[in-house]
Amino acid sequence: MSATHRTTSRRAAGDAGRQGFQYSTAQLEELADLALKHARALGVADAAVEVSEGCGLSVSVRRGALENVERNRDKALLITVYAGQRRGHASTSDFSPQAVRQTVRAAWDLARYTAEDPAAGLPEETDVAHDYPDLDLFHPWPIDAEQAAEIALRCEAAAFAVSPRITNSEGAAVSAQQSHFWAEHMRGGERRRQGIFYGGYASSRHSLSVAPIAGKGDGMQRDHWFSSQRNPAELASPEAVGRYAAERALARLKPRKIATTECPVLFEAPLAAGLLGAFVQAVSGGALYRRTSFLLDSLGRQVFPAHVDIFEDPHILGAKGSAPFDDEGVRTVARPVVSGGCVKGYFLSTYSARKLGLRTTGHAGGSHNLLMTSRLTQPQDDLPAMLRKLGRGLFVTELMGQGVNLVTGDYSRGAAGFWVEDGVIAYPVQEITIAGNLAEMFKGIVAIGADVYNLGAKNVGSVLIERMKVAGS
Incomplete structure (x- = not known):
C-alpha cells in the first residue's frame, strides 16, 4: 500500500476529535489490529475486520414549535473469519479489549461448525484496492440543535407563506450525519502488503425536509420536498424547499378520479x-x-x-x-x-x-x-x-x-x-x-x-x- 493511500485515508478522517467523533482514525486502526491479532492467535489465516463510528443530530419542528431533538452515536466492530471454506461472522458495539476478544472467538466458533461453502473467502488479491483517491466525501456540519431548529422553522414558515390554503403541516426536519471507518484483511496470516486490503475514510450526509398540508377536511392534500447533500453548503435554501413543497401540495387540491x-x-x-x-x-x-x-x-x-x-x-x-x-x-x-x-x-x-x-x-x-x-x-x-x-x-x-x-x-x-x-x-x-x-x-x-x-x-x-x-x- 502506497504512502499516498495512507495519507489520503488519515486526512479524510484525521483530527477526529475535532469533527465530533469520539475515536480517531488511529484508534479505529488499533481496534482492527487487536481483533486480527486475536484471530491469528486462534489459528485463523484469513479474516476481515471493520471498525466504524457514526454520530449525528436530527431536529424536527411542527407548526412553528420544536417537536423533537435526537442525537445519535453508534459504533461497531465486525469480524469475519474463515476456516478453510467455512465462514463465521460476529459483531460488537463494545470496544473494550475483553469484548473484542470474545467477539473474535464467537466468529471463530461459528466458522468451525458452519457448513463448507465453496464461494466463501476474501476477494482475490488482484481485485482489492491498493491506492484510492480522496473523493471529498466528508463535510461535517458544525450545527447545534438551536441552529437546526431555526433552519427547519424557516423551511416550514416558507411553506405556510405561499398561500392561506396551506392549512397544516406534518413538520419540517433537519438532519446532520457523519461517520468514519477502518477496514482491514488478513490473508494467510499476513497483513498490509500489496494484494491485502486495508483502508478507510470519513463521510457525511445532511438533509432538510418539509411536508405541508393544503386544504381542509376531506379535501386536504399533502406533499413534501427535501434536499440532501454531503456538503451542507450545497443544500437548497430552507425557503426554496418550503415554497416548492407547498406548491406541490396546492397543485393536488380538488383531485378527480379517472376511468380505467x-x-x-x-x-x-x-x-x-x-x-x-x-x-x-x-x-x-x-x-x-x-x-x-x-x-x-x-x-x-x-x-x-x-x-x-x-x-x-x-x-x-x-x-x-x-x-x-x-x-x-x-x-x-x-x-x-x-x-x-x-x-x-x-x-x-x-x-x-x-x-x-x-x-x-x-x-x-x-x-x-x-x-x-x-x-x-x-x-x-x-x-x-x-x-x-x-x-x-x-x-x-x-x-x-x-x-x-x-x-x-x-x-x-x-x-x-x-x-x-x-x-x-x-x-x-x-x-x-x-x-x-x-x-x-x-x-x-x-x-x-x-x-x-x-x-x-x-x-x-x-x-x-x-x-x-x-x-x-
Missing part, C-alpha cells in the same frame, strides 16, 4: 429513480444466483430500447453514491452498465460472483452514481417538454405500496398525479393503480427528460413509457 384505461405514463424524475433501482435489483448478484429475477441471463441482451444508456461512475467528487472501494475493499471503476439498450454488466460482490462463475464488479454494498440517459434527449427536454411528449395520458408524482415482483417483473402500484391533455396538465388525479410488467415497461421507454434528479446513487430525468394499464373508477 390504457395510456402513456410519465414518471416524475424522483419516481423514475425507482424504476432504475428495480433494474439494479434485478441484475444484482443475489437475485441472479438464487434465480429470483425476471432478468436472468440478461448479460449482452437487449433490455431497453437502443436509445437508452446507463453509466456508473463511483469516483465523482462529493457525490452521494461515490466510493473508492466497496464493502469488501474491492476497487470501484467507472463502466457502462447498459449501452444501446444492452446489458453490459451486473452488480456483483465477491460471493455472488463466485456463485455465478463470474468476477466481482465491486458492488458489495450496492451501486455507485448511476446515470440513466437517452440518446434522443435534447437539452431543452425539461418537464414541460416531457409533458408535451406525453400528449394525453398520466403524469405520476406519487407511488404507494410495494407491488413490484422482481421474480416475474409484474408491477402494480397505487398512484397519484395529474391527467394531461394536449401536453398540458389538466387536473390532479388520485385513487388509481398503474400496472404493467417491468420487462415490457423498460422496452417501452420512449423518452427520458433532461430534468435529471439525484436520488442517492441514482440520477435520471422523468421517464415516459409508451403504454401502461391505469385502473380508476
Whole structure:
C-alpha cells in the first residue's frame, strides 16, 4: 500500500476529535489490529475486520414549535473469519479489549461448525484496492440543535407563506450525519502488503425536509420536498424547499378520479429513480444466483430500447453514491452498465460472483452514481417538454405500496398525479393503480427528460413509457 493511500485515508478522517467523533482514525486502526491479532492467535489465516463510528443530530419542528431533538452515536466492530471454506461472522458495539476478544472467538466458533461453502473467502488479491483517491466525501456540519431548529422553522414558515390554503403541516426536519471507518484483511496470516486490503475514510450526509398540508377536511392534500447533500453548503435554501413543497401540495387540491384505461405514463424524475433501482435489483448478484429475477441471463441482451444508456461512475467528487472501494475493499471503476439498450454488466460482490462463475464488479454494498440517459434527449427536454411528449395520458408524482415482483417483473402500484391533455396538465388525479410488467415497461421507454434528479446513487430525468394499464373508477 502506497504512502499516498495512507495519507489520503488519515486526512479524510484525521483530527477526529475535532469533527465530533469520539475515536480517531488511529484508534479505529488499533481496534482492527487487536481483533486480527486475536484471530491469528486462534489459528485463523484469513479474516476481515471493520471498525466504524457514526454520530449525528436530527431536529424536527411542527407548526412553528420544536417537536423533537435526537442525537445519535453508534459504533461497531465486525469480524469475519474463515476456516478453510467455512465462514463465521460476529459483531460488537463494545470496544473494550475483553469484548473484542470474545467477539473474535464467537466468529471463530461459528466458522468451525458452519457448513463448507465453496464461494466463501476474501476477494482475490488482484481485485482489492491498493491506492484510492480522496473523493471529498466528508463535510461535517458544525450545527447545534438551536441552529437546526431555526433552519427547519424557516423551511416550514416558507411553506405556510405561499398561500392561506396551506392549512397544516406534518413538520419540517433537519438532519446532520457523519461517520468514519477502518477496514482491514488478513490473508494467510499476513497483513498490509500489496494484494491485502486495508483502508478507510470519513463521510457525511445532511438533509432538510418539509411536508405541508393544503386544504381542509376531506379535501386536504399533502406533499413534501427535501434536499440532501454531503456538503451542507450545497443544500437548497430552507425557503426554496418550503415554497416548492407547498406548491406541490396546492397543485393536488380538488383531485378527480379517472376511468380505467390504457395510456402513456410519465414518471416524475424522483419516481423514475425507482424504476432504475428495480433494474439494479434485478441484475444484482443475489437475485441472479438464487434465480429470483425476471432478468436472468440478461448479460449482452437487449433490455431497453437502443436509445437508452446507463453509466456508473463511483469516483465523482462529493457525490452521494461515490466510493473508492466497496464493502469488501474491492476497487470501484467507472463502466457502462447498459449501452444501446444492452446489458453490459451486473452488480456483483465477491460471493455472488463466485456463485455465478463470474468476477466481482465491486458492488458489495450496492451501486455507485448511476446515470440513466437517452440518446434522443435534447437539452431543452425539461418537464414541460416531457409533458408535451406525453400528449394525453398520466403524469405520476406519487407511488404507494410495494407491488413490484422482481421474480416475474409484474408491477402494480397505487398512484397519484395529474391527467394531461394536449401536453398540458389538466387536473390532479388520485385513487388509481398503474400496472404493467417491468420487462415490457423498460422496452417501452420512449423518452427520458433532461430534468435529471439525484436520488442517492441514482440520477435520471422523468421517464415516459409508451403504454401502461391505469385502473380508476
